[in-house]
Amino acid sequence: MRMTQKRLVISSAIGLAAISLDVSAAPLETLYFTQDVGWVLPGATTTAGGPIVAGPAAPAGAPAGTFSSFSWAGTDPDSDFSSIEIAGYTDTTSPSAGGAQDLNNDGLWTVGESWTISSLMEDNHVIEGPPFPDPLWVTNALSNFRVFADPGRTIELLADLGHATRIEFFETPNTAPCETPSPLGSTCDDVYTGFMIDFTPLEFDFEGFHYTVNFDLQGGPGTLVCRGDGAGLCAGDADAEEGTFRVYTPEGEMSVVDVLASVTVQQIPEPGSLALCGLALVGLGAVGRRRS
Numbered sequence: 627m628r629m630t631q632k633r634l635v636i637s638s639a640i641g642l643a644a645i646s647l648d649v650s651a652a653p654l655e656t657l658y659f660t661q662d663v664g665w666v667l668p669g670a671t672t673t674a675g676g677p678i679v680a681g682p683a684a685p686a687g688a689p690a691g692t693f694s695s696f697s698w699a700g701t702d703p704d705s706d707f708s709s710i711e712i713a714g715y716t717d718t719t720s721p722s723a724g725g726a727q728d729l730n731n732d733g734l735w736t737v738g739e740s741w742t743i744s745s746l747m748e749d750n751h752v753i754e755g756p757p758f759p760d761p762l763w764v765t766n767a768l769s770n771f772r773v774f775a776d777p778g779r780t781i782e783l784l785a786d787l788g789h790a791t792r793i794e795f796f797e798t799p800n801t802a803p804c805e806t807p808s809p810l811g812s813t814c815d816d817v818y819t820g821f822m823i824d825f826t827p828l829e830f831d832f833e834g835f836h837y838t839v840n841f842d843l844q845g846g847p848g849t850l851v852c853r854g855d856g857a858g859l860c861a862g863d864a865d866a867e868e869g870t871f872r873v874y875t876p877e878g879e880m881s882v883v884d885v886l887a888s889v890t891v892q893q894i895p896e897p898g899s900l901a902l903c904g905l906a907l908v909g910l911g912a913v914g915r916r917r918s
């Protein structure tokens with residue numbers, strides 16, 4: 627009796643080992659990315675007559691016709707220019723490489739780590755002129771985001787090309803008391819807004835595993851990102867609607883918002899393996915019944 631049980635245990639262990647070998651190799655622990663981005667130049671009419679000046683063309687690899695930055699001013703000739711820049715990174719140029727976001731400190735974009743793939747940097751000045759339209763300007767940042775399995779970037783796992791992130795910019799009135807929330811305390815914080823749907827996760831399959839790339843926004847020093855959830859410093863912001871984000875930037879300061887990307891992975895159950903498992907269990911059941 628004991629011998630029979632032992633043989634059964636051994637044979638089913640061999641069977642399970644064969645099945646798990648059949649499933650696939652291990653999931654990727656490290657991935658590689660490129661993020662190439664640029665602005666579409668907003669139309670000059672959106673500033674009610676104030677100039678909009680294009681900055682340098684976006685680097686090669688970014689969607690055609692886009693710019694790394696642009697600046698704008700009011701109709702008053704003494705008006706300072708504000709500007710907004712966008713930078714895209716690769717896994718080797720990201721500020722996350724070797725930084726605090728590199729949790730296992732290996733210099734690589736490891737599964738589970740949230741790394742900066744691009745940054746928005748605004749140089750915010752008080753714009754002089756007549757009352758401005760709300761929003762002052764509307765435009766898209768366009769991005770080409772790619773994920774690879776190898777550091778040489780020859781095995782492409784994901785290509786999200788020409789992706790548009792729509793941004794609306796509001797130059798708030800610049801005299802106290804501020805009419806709108808001014809959570810950073812300048813007179814008066816400006817705000818730009820967009821939709822979280824532009825940060826919907828992306829998914830792909832590779833060698834028996836399902837990968838999900840999640841995106842997030844993180845405000846740098848002196849910058850506040852609100853998610854429309856009314857939490858913390860965003861409390862009392864009646865404009866913080868569900869499904870939107872709002873970035874508050876103080877007058878007279880630089881602000882930075884980072885776009886983060888992280889990966890999660892799940893094994894894909896293979897129909898063949900499931901059937902084998904089922905058969906093995908049925909077989910064990912049949913043997914068990916015969917034994918009793």
Ligand SMILES: [Ca+2]
Pocket residue numbers: 728729730731732733734735736739
């Ligand atoms: Ca790492």
Ligand SMILES: [Ca+2]
Pocket residue numbers: 708750751752753797798816877
């Ligand atoms: Ca301003």
Ligand SMILES: [Ca+2]
Pocket residue numbers: 797798799800813814815816877
């Ligand atoms: Ca303002």
